[in-house]
Amino acid sequence: MWVPLVIRLSCSQSSSITQILKCSFEMVKTERPGSPYSVISRAKLEVQGKPRKVVFKTYRRINDTTATKVAQRTYREVVGWVMLASSPSRCDNINQFHGVWFTDSKLIPEAIPGIPSIVTDYVKYGSLEYTAGQDFGLRLDIVRQLANGLSFMHSLNAIHGDIKPDNFRINEDGIVKIIDLGLSREETIEHTGLTTTIHPSYLFLAPELIIPDEDDVSMSVTKASDVYAFSMTALQVGVQIMLPTMAY
Numbered sequence: 001m002w003v004p005l006v007i008r009l010s011c012s013q014s015s016s017i018t019q020i021l022k023c024s025f026e027m028v029k030t031e032r033p034g035s036p037y038s039v040i041s042r043a044k045l046e047v048q049g050k051p052r053k054v055v056f057k058t059y060r061r062i063n064d065t066t067a068t069k070v071a072q073r074t075y076r077e078v079v080g081w082v083m084l085a086s087s088p089s090r091c092d093n094i095n096q097f098h099g100v101w102f103t104d105s106k107l108i109p110e111a112i113p114g115i116p117s118i119v120t121d122y123v124k125y126g127s128l129e130y131t132a133g134q135d136f137g138l139r140l141d142i143v144r145q146l147a148n149g150l151s152f153m154h155s156l157n158a159i160h161g162d163i164k165p166d167n168f169r170i171n172e173d174g175i176v177k178i179i180d181l182g183l184s185r186e187e188t189i190e191h192t193g194l195t196t197t198i199h200p201s202y203l204f205l206a207p208e209l210i211i212p213d214e215d216d217v218s219m220s221v222t223k224a225s226d227v228y229a230f231s232m233t234a235l236q237v238g239v240q241i242m243l244p245t246m247a248y
Contacts, residue, residue, distance in 0.1 A: 010189060012030045012055070029099065029143060034101055036152050037059060037060065038057055038058060038059050039057075039058045039060055039108060039110050039111075040056070040057055040058075041055065041056040041058065041107075041108055041117075042054075042055055043056055044096070044118070045053070045204070052098075052121070053082065053121070053122035054098060054119050054121055054122055055120055055122050056101060056103070056108070056117040056118070056119055056123075057117060057119075057120070057180075058108050058110060058111050058117040058118075059073060059074055059101055059112065059115060060110035060111070060112075061110065061111075061112045067112050068096045069114070069245065070115060070242065071112075071115050072115075074115050074116065074118070077118060078100055078116075078127060078244055079205045080158060080181040081118065081120075081181055082097070083098040083156060083158060084097070084152075084153065084158065084181075085097045086144060087156055089151035089152075091148065091149055091190070092153060092175055093145050093146065093148050093149030093152065093168075093176045093177060093178060094149050094153070094177065094178050095116075095120045095121055095123060095177040095178060095179045096121040097119070097120050098119040098121070099119050100116035100119060101115045101116055101117045102117075103115075103116060103117045104232055108223070120179065121177070121178045123169035123170065123171050124170070124171060124172055125170040125171070125172075125175075126165070126166070126169055126170075127142065127149070127165045127166075127169060127170060127237050128165050128169055128236070128237065130142070130169075130170040131237055131240070132240075136238075139237060139238045139239075139240070140238055141174075142170065142176055142224075142237060142238065143233075143237060143238040144176065144234035145176035146163075146168055146176050146177075146178070146230065146234075146237075147230065148226075148228055149176060149177075149178045149231055150163065150178070150226060153178075153226075154223050154226070159221050159222060159223060159225075159226055160178070160181065160221075160226050160229075161221040161225075161226070161235055162180065162229070163229035163230050164201050164203070164204040164205060164229060164232075164233055165179075165233055165236055166181040166201075166238055167179060168180075174229060174242075182204070202226075203232060204229040204233060205225070205227075205228075205229065206224065206225035206229065206234045208225070209221065209225055209237055219234055
């Protein structure tokens, strides 16, 4: 089938959409059907005659009161992708963003009308799957690449907010790709409080984000909290210290 795919989004307030293409689209399968907040759907996309394996990330409706917050979260993630994609410099360790698609509920029943799916490259291997049983040198290189991707984000004053093994994957060439910007934000933008309803994993959360300060005010994510999450991820992926099992 043919679907309109909105691409090349701009951070400019005067022009938020600069190009719309028609792309050949074939839904392959849906992954992570049990995820409480999103559905990841694999697809084949043909753009200008070139085939591409992609994934569509669609935030699901939890109940009727969550639609506004889901819309805010989707917008914030799209802004994060656009900021990285529009940077004059590039980083191989950030996944390729293709745009957004206003989802057909017949294809993705969990979709909320009017809230788009986020389209990025399909990346084959999960980080723990890829590194299991591998030698320390390879695992160290995976951690190094993750650090490079996070450093690139921080150089643009972008904060990831949810670094953990589930949020980066490795492609068939052994290249790390940060794949999820669901809690990302600009350092200069006030925290929106969405994490009060959609939590990052507590295992990878800096203590200051869990324990309120003396005025009983919770902290916002920062570059420092990203570094803490990275260090916990490095322990699990690089050193293969298995952290206590907790709900994600």
